[in-house]
Amino acid sequence: MDPGYFDTVREQNPREKANPISQVTFWYTRSIFTRGRRGQLGISDVYRCSPEHVATDRGDALAATWGRQLSQKEKGKTPSLLRAILSLYGRQFFIVNLLFAVADASFRLCIPLCLEGMINYFSPSSPTAVSTTEAYLYATGVVGFMAINATMMHPMLLWLLHLSLKVRVGCCSLIYRKVRYEFLFPWEKGVKTML
Numbered sequence: 001m002d003p004g005y006f007d008t009v010r011e012q013n014p015r016e017k018a019n020p021i022s023q024v025t026f027w028y029t030r031s032i033f034t035r036g037r038r039g040q041l042g043i044s045d046v047y048r049c050s051p052e053h054v055a056t057d058r059g060d061a062l063a064a065t066w067g068r069q070l071s072q073k074e075k076g077k078t079p080s081l082l083r084a085i086l087s088l089y090g091r092q093f094f095i096v097n098l099l100f101a102v103a104d105a106s107f108r109l110c111i112p113l114c115l116e117g118m119i120n121y122f123s124p125s126s127p128t129a130v131s132t133t134e135a136y137l138y139a140t141g142v143v144g145f146m147a148i149n150a151t152m153m154h155p156m157l158l159w160l161l162h163l164s165l166k167v168r169v170g171c172c173s174l175i176y177r178k179v180r181y182e183f184l185f186p187w188e189k190g191v192k193t194m195l
Helices: 020-025 027-038 055-075 081-122 132-184
Strands: none
Touching: 020 027, 020 132, 055 081, 055 132, 081 132
């Protein structure tokens, strides 16, 4: 492989400067789709890594948390990488997922209620009379709640993928640091052999 192949200058990720509406609707991705439609994409078409996914920063943050886990080893506790990851990202993960679960459940419960109102409008044997205006409001509710639900789902999944990428990059950085340290300093305590 050509050693200079990956040394191309890359553009800034368009998501970094996109406004919130563009981020929700993924409008910032149109340029890469336009380039891909015109011809084959190359390595120069790939954007730079987002600053929140840089291995040095993610590795430093996870290394500091992992260091605190290792310091608890002296107190008799077993260090846990899962606890280190949860202390670093767990709070935002649980809060955002709880808010999303409440909103998603609310919208999913409102859709059948609106459908019930529409069915009552078309049912001649319905005990409650539904006016035409109410039927239009119920229909708007069904379509609106489904649209909101679909609009919320993809940004939430993208956020989860961003968070999982941060965890993965941090763990890979820790593994790389450990391998590099053991390779450079095999005589240090805890390292048996280089092989």
